[in-house]
Amino acid sequence: MMRFLCLLVVLACSVAQETPKPEKVALRQEIADLKVKAFELQQKIELLENQLKDVEEAEANRPVVSPALKTVAKARCAGHTKDGKRCTRNAEAGSRFCWQHKGHR
Ligand SMILES: [Zn+2]
Incomplete structure (x- = not known):
């Protein structure tokens, strides 16, 4: 074996x-x-x-440009100051006027 x-x-x-x-x-x-x-x-x-x-x-x-930022940067208040000059403030989001002018357009 x-x-x-x-x-x-x-x-x-x-x-x-x-x-x-x-x-x-x-x-x-x-x-x-x-x-x-x-x-x-x-x-x-x-x-x-x-x-x-x-x-x-x-x-x-x-550069990060969000749509919201774009509109805020572009939109300037369409209102005028007391002496007839264009308002230099930025318009509020969704509005053509700043916080001061949005009441009386
Ligand atoms: Zn304004």
Whole structure:
């Protein structure tokens, strides 16, 4: 029995030494291919990350002008002061007049 086992092991060893080559080559080839793909993907990821960073930086640098701020900055009071001059106050949001002139337009 022991002798049979030994023979089996020897046989298995000799088989293992003779046959693995095509499979081993194929596996190595697959690993190499995957490594190339992984490298390419890594490069693509870095590229996309850089693009995202650029977009985010451009967004951060853009002056923030909200619609509400725009109208407030533009809208000047349409009223006039006692001496007939144009009121220099900013109109209230949603109104053409400042707090002082909105009562008597
Ligand atoms: Zn006014």
